[in-house]
Amino acid sequence: MKARVTVTLKTGILDPQGKAIEGALKSLGVDGVASVRQGKVFDIELAGADRAKAEAALKEAADKLLANTVIENYRVELL
Amino acid sequence: MKAAILVFPGINRERDMARALKLISGHEPAMVWHAETSLPAGTDLVVVPGGFSYGDYLRCGAIAARAPVMDAVRDYAAKGGLVLGVCNGFQILCESGLLPGVLMRNARLKFICKDVHLRVERSDTPFTRGYNAGQVIRVPVAHGEGNYEADEETIKRIEGEGRVLYRYCSADGLVDESHNINGAAHSIAGLVNDKGNVLGMMPHPENHVEDIMGCTDGRGLFAGLTAHLEKAA
Numbered sequence: 001m002k003a004r005v006t007v008t009l010k011t012g013i014l015d016p017q018g019k020a021i022e023g024a025l026k027s028l029g030v031d032g033v034a035s036v037r038q039g040k041v042f043d044i045e046l047a048g049a050d051r052a053k054a055e056a057a058l059k060e061a062a063d064k065l066l067a068n069t070v071i072e073n074y075r076v077e078l079l
Numbered sequence: 080m081k082a083a084i085l086v087f088p089g090i091n092r093e094r095d096m097a098r099a100l101k102l103i104s105g106h107e108p109a110m111v112w113h114a115e116t117s118l119p120a121g122t123d124l125v126v127v128p129g130g131f132s133y134g135d136y137l138r139c140g141a142i143a144a145r146a147p148v149m150d151a152v153r154d155y156a157a158k159g160g161l162v163l164g165v166c167n168g169f170q171i172l173c174e175s176g177l178l179p180g181v182l183m184r185n186a187r188l189k190f191i192c193k194d195v196h197l198r199v200e201r202s203d204t205p206f207t208r209g210y211n212a213g214q215v216i217r218v219p220v221a222h223g224e225g226n227y228e229a230d231e232e233t234i235k236r237i238e239g240e241g242r243v244l245y246r247y248c249s250a251d252g253l254v255d256e257s258h259n260i261n262g263a264a265h266s267i268a269g270l271v272n273d274k275g276n277v278l279g280m281m282p283h284p285e286n287h288v289e290d291i292m293g294c295t296d297g298r299g300l301f302a303g304l305t306a307h308l309e310k311a312a
Contacts, residue, residue: 013228016184016185068181
């Protein structure tokens with residue numbers, strides 16, 4: 001089973017990397033970019049076919065390691 | 080002093096730290112590999128040194144913070160044992176939950192490698208008793224992610240409880256945004272946990288302890304710890 005965990009910065013957390021990318025896009029002349037926030041994507045393959053178990057394992061992974069919940073939110077998707 | 084220095088893959092300041100501790104306390108510290116599940120018997124100071132544990136993969140300090148030895152450090156700290164984390168060690172302590180908040184990318188995105196001035200905020204702690212309150216010391220920093228942040232509530236509590244021990248400042252002790260090298264909340268360079276036994280700091284006091292280094296302002300931290308532990312023994 002394939003899954004994806006997306007980790008993003010919480011609203012209000014300063015994201016200097018996102019700001020730099022936003023500036024670069026603007027200087028490249030890409031139109032209509034209002035703002036950029038940078039995040040991370042983890043593509044994970046799971047052994048087994050139990051969706052509930054998989055979701056629980058992914059949440060555990062995100063809480064324990066993939067995200068720092070002081071500053072980041074995460075979203076778990078089974079694909 | 081019976082210090083234990085934690086060693087993770089990618090750490091590179093552990094020998095500087097060992098040299099400084101030996102020089103000032105007179106005792107050779109133990110080097111403890113990250114896969115250990117216990118600390119040497121009688122350990123009275125745990126040091127998490129600087130470097131780039133696990134190549135800063137995922138987030139600085141994130142993977143080291145989940146190493147087996149960190150469970151032993153958590154138990155030890157819960158019993159009141161002294162813990163000092165420097166640079167990557169500070170990041171590891173935040174990631175492990177031993178200190179609140181997080182070290183973010185420097186506000187101006189640059190890796191900063193230079194001497195900075197720090198104001199010692201109080202002298203009545205094991206980590207600062209070698210200095211006077213208000214004293215300004217000069218120590219090096221070398222980090223890309225030293226911008227300390229926590230939610231407003233946490234910062235308010237930290238300040239209210241007097242837990243900021245070191246702040247970035249000018250040579251004469253002025254704390255303002257122009258001397259806040261990495262954009263840290265309230266110019267925080269080093270702070271302790273709620274019980275006051277765990278210190279995390281971005282600057283490297285261990286690199287200013289011998290005349291050949293051009294400055295010995297870092298000695299006070301280790302001299303203070305040595306005095307504190309000798310008195311307790």
